[in-house]
Amino acid sequence: MDQAVQDHAITPLSSHTGAEVRGIDLRRPVDDKIRGRLNRAFVDHSVLVIRDQRLSAPEFLQAMQLFGEVFPQHNPRFQVPDCPMIHYISNQDKYEDGTVYIPGEGYHTDHSNDAMPPKATALHAVKLPKSGGDTQFVNMCEAYAALSEKTRKRLDGLKARHVYQSRHSERKLMSLPDEKRKAIAEFVIHPLVRTHPESGRKALYINPIRIDGIVDMAEPEALSLLDELLAHAVQPQFQYRHQWRPGDVVMWDNRALLHKANGDYDMTRRRYLYRLMLQGDTPF
Numbered sequence: 276m277d278q279a280v281q282d283h284a285i286t287p288l289s290s291h292t293g294a295e296v297r298g299i300d301l302r303r304p305v306d307d308k309i310r311g312r313l314n315r316a317f318v319d320h321s322v323l324v325i326r327d328q329r330l331s332a333p334e335f336l337q338a339m340q341l342f343g344e345v346f347p348q349h350n351p352r353f354q355v356p357d358c359p360m361i362h363y364i365s366n367q368d369k370y371e372d373g374t375v376y377i378p379g380e381g382y383h384t385d386h387s388n389d390a391m392p393p394k395a396t397a398l399h400a401v402k403l404p405k406s407g408g409d410t411q412f413v414n415m416c417e418a419y420a421a422l423s424e425k426t427r428k429r430l431d432g433l434k435a436r437h438v439y440q441s442r443h444s445e446r447k448l449m450s451l452p453d454e455k456r457k458a459i460a461e462f463v464i465h466p467l468v469r470t471h472p473e474s475g476r477k478a479l480y481i482n483p484i485r486i487d488g489i490v491d492m493a494e495p496e497a498l499s500l501l502d503e504l505l506a507h508a509v510q511p512q513f514q515y516r517h518q519w520r521p522g523d524v525v526m527w528d529n530r531a532l533l534h535k536a537n538g539d540y541d542m543t544r545r546r547y548l549y550r551l552m553l554q555g556d557t558p559f
Contacts, residue, residue: 284296284297284298284299285312285313285316287320288320288322288324288515288517289515291414291417291513291515292320292321292322292412292414292417292514292515292532293320293321293322293323293324293412293515293517294316294319294320294322294323294324295324295326296313296316296323296324296325296326297326297327299325300328301325301328301330301334301335301338301341301524302328302329302330302334302338305341310341313341313342314341314342317342317395317526317528318471318473318474318528319474321412321414321416321527321528321531321532322412322515322517322525322526322527322528322532323524323525323526323527324517324523324524324525325523325524325525325526326520326522326523327522328399328522328523328524329522330399330524330549331358332355332357332358332361332549333357333358333361335361335397335399335524335549335551336358336360336361336551338524339397339526339551339553342395342397342526342553343394343395343553343554344553344554345360345551345552345553345554346386346393346551346552346553346554346555347360348362348386348550348551348552349386349389349439349451349459350362350451350452351452352452353368353550355549360551361549361550361551362549362550362551363547363548363549363550364378364379364398364536364546364547364548364549364550365378365545365546365547365548366538366540366542366545366546367545367547370447375538375542377536377538378536379410379534379535379536380446380535380536380538381444381445381446381483381484381535382411382413382483382505382508382509382533382534382535383446383482383483383484383485383533383534383535384480384482384529384532384533384534385529385552386529386552387437387463387465387480387482387485387486387529388437388438388439388459388460388462388463388485389459389460389463390460390463390557391554391555391556391557392465392529392555392558393529393552393553393554393555394528394529394530394553394554394555394556395526395527395528395529395552395553395555396526396527396529396534396550396551396552396553397524397525397526397527397550397551397552397553398410398523398524398525398526398548398549398550399523399524399548399549399550400519400520400521400522400523400524400525400548401547401548401549402521402545402546402547402548403519403520403521403546404540404541404544404545404546405540405541405544406540407537407539407540407541408519408536408537408538408539408540408546409516409517409518409519409537409539410516410517410519410525410534410535410536410537411514411515411516411517411534411535411537412514412515412516412517412527412532412533412534413508413509413513413514413532413533413534414513414514414515414531414532415478415479415480415481415508415513415531415532415533416471416474416476416477416478416531417512417513418478418479418507418508418510418513419468419477419478419479420476420477421507421513422507427468429500430467430468430479431468432466433466433467433468433489433490433492434464434465434466434467434489434490435464435465435466435467435480435481435486435488435489435490435501436462436463436464436486436487436488436489436490437462437463437464437465437482437485437486437487438461438462438485438486438487439451439456439459439485440484440485441483441484441485441486441487442487443483443486443487443498444483444484444485445483446483446484448484462487464490465480465558466480466558466559467479467480467481467489467504468480469530469558469559470559471528471530471531472530472556472559474531476531478530478531479504479508480558481501481504481505481508481533482533483501483505486501489501508533509533529555530555530558
């Protein structure tokens with residue numbers, strides 16, 4: 276018997292970003308009508324928060340294919356052993372110098388150094404600290420719409436160079452294994468303003484962790500412009516901040532948002548989430 280979603284089960288979480296979904300068990304079949312509703316809500320709200328799930332890694336993998344095909348993530352060191360298409364997010368990993376690695380620190384959009392970056396990322400909360408560890412989202416469609424006409428004209432046609440890790444990034448990523456490093460592109464070029472293929476809305480497409488320059492622009496001017504755009508985008512009126520609950524499945528639209536994780540919690544408390552990404556297309 277298919278699991279039903281009641282009419283009142285999808286509730287907006289802010290005026291522009293985020294919707295909460297209740298009354299669905301992702302371990303059970305979902306019919307085409309409900310699947311269509313969920314996918315429409317995802318495009319409309321950019322973040323879906325599906326409450327009260329208890330999924331194994333294989334169940335999470337199966338459930339998220341309601342929204343698209345799985346995108347292979349870049350760093351295999353984080354693979355869940357019995358389900359390698361699922362990776363984990365954890366505060367138990369450390370850099371070579373012994374400091375704690377906080378996955379997702381600093382505003383960014385996932386894997387933009389790919390020619391066809393993932394359209395979505397999804398996390399499932401398996402173990403959480405008692406408080407803290409919120410994820411902040413910035414709606415880049417709203418941020419673009421609020422730019423002056425002069426700035427929008429300045430951005431028209433500009434393209435940025437995305438790499439695995441920008442030399443200008445304050446955040447240090449975990450290194451890739453040699454074979455994986457060789458398999459991904461040295462760089463890709465994407466527009467600074469992209470058009471959402473489903474909603475048609477335009478969004479700023481910047482990534483402080485991945486962008487190392489703007490095509491045909493001097494570095495000082497490019498860095499100044501990128502800093503200006505980021506400062507504009509992260510203003511409170513464009514944000515939704517998610518406070519995690521056990522069992523949450525949260526998926527977000529990389530084509531329309533920036534996000535960041537907060538490491539403001541007791542690091543002696545384990546934080547562990549499953550992560551997967553869904554295939555996207557070439558930004559335009």
